[in-house]
Amino acid sequence: MTAPLTPPHQQPPGDDPWQTPAGGAHLGTVEEAPTMKKDVRDAVIVAVAVTVAGVALGLLWLWLAPRVPLIADDKAVFLKDTEGEEAIGGDGTFILIALGLGALSAAAVFLFRRTGGIALVAGLAVGSLLGSVLAWRLGIWLGPNQDVVAAAKAAGKGVTFDAPLKLDAKGALLAWPIAAMAVHLGLTALFAPRDPEPAWQVPPLDADPQGPGSSGL
Numbered sequence: 001m002t003a004p005l006t007p008p009h010q011q012p013p014g015d016d017p018w019q020t021p022a023g024g025a026h027l028g029t030v031e032e033a034p035t036m037k038k039d040v041r042d043a044v045i046v047a048v049a050v051t052v053a054g055v056a057l058g059l060l061w062l063w064l065a066p067r068v069p070l071i072a073d074d075k076a077v078f079l080k081d082t083e084g085e086e087a088i089g090g091d092g093t094f095i096l097i098a099l100g101l102g103a104l105s106a107a108a109v110f111l112f113r114r115t116g117g118i119a120l121v122a123g124l125a126v127g128s129l130l131g132s133v134l135a136w137r138l139g140i141w142l143g144p145n146q147d148v149v150a151a152a153k154a155a156g157k158g159v160t161f162d163a164p165l166k167l168d169a170k171g172a173l174l175a176w177p178i179a180a181m182a183v184h185l186g187l188t189a190l191f192a193p194r195d196p197e198p199a200w201q202v203p204p205l206d207a208d209p210q211g212p213g214s215s216g217l
Helices: 024-052 054-063 085-111 117-140 148-155 169-191
Strands: 069-072 077-079
Touching: 024 054, 024 085, 024 117, 054 085, 054 117, 069 148, 077 148, 085 117, 085 169, 117 169
Parallel strands: none
Antiparallel strands: 069 077
């Protein structure tokens, strides 16, 4: 015969492999607070930095966008080249530059913090959209005079002048956010550090299979 096993209500503390350590329920809450603050702080930094980068997009758009030549007579203002494609070239130029900046900003954000996070991605998306809007308004503000009549009078009859810079397809403002999200998602999937596998605690192998309080022969 073997000696009776110790009843479960008399087992010394610390022998239960499934027992939760004291204070374990509050440990996660204490650790999550600083992490959440850091996530929000990094998201704000990313949003502000990417928005400021919109200045570069606006200046590049102003520099590279094709000019639309206009000419005026005594009655109206006309396109000098009615078959030219300069009118749609401004939108295409904006989209191409925005796609390139979207890829660059996504790579910079990934290098800034490889672990990613929802807050960081949200900051990148918001900053990209605000940067596109800033670039659009900056390019228009620094570009040719928006008052076509005043520009025609200043140029004179029969003299060619540039049409105002404009963005006809407002959907072009989404080119930067879309490119940034796609590139950042790809970089995160390929190169982000993986979470460690959870360690499961296994009960001792010499535990009595017949249950606590039983005895055998």
